[in-house]
Amino acid sequence: MQGDTVIKNNFLYNEFLLSCNGCPCLPDYSKLLHDFATSLGKALDARDNSTKEHSNEVADISSIIGKSIGLKKQQLEVIHLAGHLHDIGKIGIPDNILFKKDKLTSKEWECIKTHPMVGAEIVSSIEGFTEKNSIKDIIMHHHERYDGKGYPSGLKGYDIPLGARIIAVADSVSAMMQQRPYRNKMNFEATVTEVFQNSGTQFDPLIVNAFSKNLEIIENYLKRKKNEPK
Numbered sequence: 001m002q003g004d005t006v007i008k009n010n011f012l013y014n015e016f017l018l019s020c021n022g023c024p025c026l027p028d029y030s031k032l033l034h035d036f037a038t039s040l041g042k043a044l045d046a047r048d049n050s051t052k053e054h055s056n057e058v059a060d061i062s063s064i065i066g067k068s069i070g071l072k073k074q075q076l077e078v079i080h081l082a083g084h085l086h087d088i089g090k091i092g093i094p095d096n097i098l099f100k101k102d103k104l105t106s107k108e109w110e111c112i113k114t115h116p117m118v119g120a121e122i123v124s125s126i127e128g129f130t131e132k133n134s135i136k137d138i139i140m141h142h143h144e145r146y147d148g149k150g151y152p153s154g155l156k157g158y159d160i161p162l163g164a165r166i167i168a169v170a171d172s173v174s175a176m177m178q179q180r181p182y183r184n185k186m187n188f189e190a191t192v193t194e195v196f197q198n199s200g201t202q203f204d205p206l207i208v209n210a211f212s213k214n215l216e217i218i219e220n221y222l223k224r225k226k227n228e229p230k
Helices: 002-021 030-045 054-068 073-085 088-092 106-112 115-122 135-141 162-176 188-197 205-212 215-227
Strands: none
Touching (some): 030 054, 030 073, 030 088, 054 073, 054 162, 073 135, 115 135, 162 188, 162 205, 188 205, 188 215, 205 215
16 A cells, blocks of 8 residues: 555656646647658658558557556647657668578667657657657657666656656667567567566656556557457
8 A cells, every 4th residue: 555655656746747747738730740750750761661550559558558557648748749759769770680581680679769859859849749758858868768777868766757768668668579580479468567677767657557457448448459450
């Protein structure tokens, strides 16, 4: 019970910060922005057959997690949009690196690690995307780690925008369950185990806790996506 109280208090603190400092209302043309973001995400996914639907899955799983911890409608909309656009910076990564089947060299890995910064720059001129903790910051920091060992800025704990901490879990879940040139896909059970094992290191325990409470919903969602006509 004490642990649940701590988690709840931590969330309320984060929601307060998010409400005050970020996730502003999107402009009145938010429906158009959302459709455009979805299209951009699909365009990115279409570059590689192994990542089809990845952006949609990240956006939708992020929304499930966000709703579970009580985020408001406008906050969910921001996080959903950021989910569609989180990897948009990979447009700037050369194909011979992005789709390489063998192990990346150190130089190639450093190139891959630039995609959050490239993505943040791509959306930097869009009204409503650049407020503190909003879409630009979420894209910039979705590869940060809770223990401070991520990139590009090495942010730690609650210094990482809440939306980025949510997307970090959703992104990993979707990616682990997809076949990639350099590794085999994992089933849902193995993916869940991996997320749990990295709670407190790679992932925010608050977000992992919310994820754990929605396993059936997320698994059923992924099954439906798998069975949708291509």
